[in-house]
Amino acid sequence: MSEAKEERLVTQITPKSEDFSRWYIDLIRRAELADYAPMKGMMVIRPYGYAIWENIQKLLDRRIKATGHVNAYFPVFIPESFLRKEMEHLKGFAPEVAWVTHGGDDELEERLAVRPTSEAIIGFMYAKWIKSWRDLPVLINQWANVVRWEKVTRPFLRTTEFLWQEGHTAHETYEQAQEETLLILNMYKEFVENELAIPVIHGRKTEREKFAGALATYAIEGLMSDGKALQMGTSHNLGQHFAQVFNIRFEDRNQNLQYVWQTSWGVSTRLIGALVMAHGDDSGLVFPPQVAPIQVIIVPISIGNWKDTVLPVALKIKESLDKAGLRVFLDDRTEYTPGWKFAEWELRGVPLRLEIGPRDVKNNQVVAVRRETREKLIINQDNLEEKIKELLALVQKTMFEKALAFQQANTREAENYEEFKSIIEEKRGFIRAFWCGAEECEARIKEETMATIRVIPMDEEGGVNGRCVYCQKEAHTRAIFARSY
């Protein structure tokens, strides 16, 4: 692309304050995170976006394995009859299933679902593999693509196909399954907060919002910068529902035949959308260093004989940062000006920019610019790797603190329904409010305000007392409400 054309494209991004949805889409396409595919609701994850997914995979897979889980791979197709075995599950997923009906020229005897989730096929296999309590627990995860035929789609947030990990475990007792469910929920929270720098509220979903076929669903919910909530990960205690329909039984320690207790849990490429919406600004993306595809961009100031003076120093710095294990890129293209590069890499969300000009070379220094605060620092080149590592850690911390302050400032208590409605209309954000537990109140609130119960936080069930924000009846549960993606 010619420079002029590129520059026009940069300025084409709709300001965030003007139209958040448009800003989101513009940014994703302009920064080359993803592009629309020619099929309804499908996207291509471009290299710059996929690099984030690779970082997420690496950092999360490490945690999954450290807690004793192993990876495997189950088929992408699930026979229709398998989905039909668990009726709740079927009702939840059938409307979203892509059906394979032909193999080559032949019509299949039974339709195959392209997996919308894998409980059914994994349940079938577990019934073959699990015989005794000695085989338990089974702690398996898979990284895979799934397909859900969604009516309304948006890149990363809701697409016909997406990438995810899905854990599927089997245990001897309810208590062990529940422990696993919460272990993973806490792992997701720690992962998202420490690596993606997004604070989340974790808690239980209501009956209405839980996973089709689960006993209980737990989730982590983040607050995006437009004040809407995003479900960022779920962990389900499946009870014995799937064990009963797929006949997954084991001989227990007393030689009795028992159904196993199961869990399942997942996060997806939706997390990339969360990064865009939680941290981005009018200048573009802002990535936390831990998952940024490029952590440090080096821009040589191309004046005079810079190729002889500046470039060799820039190269030396790039190599030393490379060697220190940082993800660094030297933008030495001659067809673009330094100013254009500054804007371009800001748009792409690189957390730290190093500028090096003739004067910096003379003074043995670099100019560092933080993306998230735009703070400018002059740094001596000696022992630069350590300083940059510290600076990136500081950026990561600052980004989390900023997001946390935003979340706290946008979490409000509502004593009554009038307050509730005015917060939703005027401010959005999370609303903490008492709820009597009636599905009717929950449904009415949704109908009237488009807000749903995101979660019942871990410590807000049972021990609290108040009056339902909708019906004013006695309530022992305080829930987090929000409009959501």
Place this chain on the structure above:
Amino acid sequence: MSEAKEERLVTQITPKSEDFSRWYIDLIRRAELADYAPMKGMMVIRPYGYAIWENIQKLLDRRIKATGHVNAYFPVFIPESFLRKEMEHLKGFAPEVAWVTHGGDDELEERLAVRPTSEAIIGFMYAKWIKSWRDLPVLINQWANVVRWEKVTRPFLRTTEFLWQEGHTAHETYEQAQEETLLILNMYKEFVENELAIPVIHGRKTEREKFAGALATYAIEGLMSDGKALQMGTSHNLGQHFAQVFNIRFEDRNQNLQYVWQTSWGVSTRLIGALVMAHGDDSGLVFPPQVAPIQVIIVPISIGNWKDTVLPVALKIKESLDKAGLRVFLDDRTEYTPGWKFAEWELRGVPLRLEIGPRDVKNNQVVAVRRETREKLIINQDNLEEKIKELLALVQKTMFEKALAFQQANTREAENYEEFKSIIEEKRGFIRAFWCGAEECEARIKEETMATIRVIPMDEEGGVNGRCVYCQKEAHTRAIFARSY
């Protein structure tokens, strides 16, 4: 499973010499590399098998990135009309396509293919992204699942769904595309030889055997221990075929509009089947240390008060090997005897076993047993990590040399068709023979002997002179023939 049942299963593996095919399947299922799924031709890759794929991914991905490629992700579905654009491509793949016809309850306007390979969808996207010579080369790879509706299937070797990486690149000139094609071919050869310890012959496929839609296909071919060849990776120079049908054009350095030159290349989970067939023996799997899920198995000899004397030392050794970055597992299960464990981990192909008994603890030593030679070594515990690393490197080297010696001993020259037929009937292996280049000779040989031209080795084209092994006419090409999977 009870011990008695497990033991019976071990002995149930058909000896390799008796029935190679049966041995292969028995071994894969008994060692828990994979299991049959309930859908025709599909398999589940179990954790022990998937760990090999993860090691392959890590080691190959590093090489793919070191040569300037980046990863991305393209949709699993391809509209039928896209596949129809390149007729050769369509003819090659249409009989093997799984077709999605419904999304939820609605019939689709156009059928979607579950990707059998991604040239068509990637071609469409490249046409959107590539405008100028400045955008070239595009060097993208993806790790993905693909589906081919195969009639005859075998775990890992040919399954309805498999996992692979597929690289798709675009270049300014034919020469650059050809250079890329061979760069990858050589990378595959180096990777398979150094990491999988399987020697391969690399060369060009004939017109008859090339990829549907390619200008030229190159491949690496390994020789399995039953004397049959296995295609282990392919690299295609696609020419401008896809560029023309998808209109992938760029403004060249002289401002003329040109079609790009493309390549594509891939290896798949078939490589796991190759590891089984190239290295396995009657006692089970033999994995090269570089990709073995477990590199070192520690078996404490459970005599007397071993839990107080032997186990703490075994644990200490496990931890020190862990810390040294080795994949090590301590089998301290009490329900199995040491002898049972020896057989079990031999069957699972762990390259090195460390036995530790009371006497070894007293003498500050361990007994090491190499899986591939069964050689027994007494090793002092001091500085054990370094010694184990050296030993594993030696095992890796020995395995490659053994496989190379086998390949060399089983590569034979055939001067005439009688010789050719008797080698194929009595010995199998690779046959090096002159070929006139006529498709008819190639087809007749296949029909009459079931042997095909695997490749024309890199240095056997043009400069050589002889007479065609089939028709005895003048020949300037020497090819490698074999029966194959």
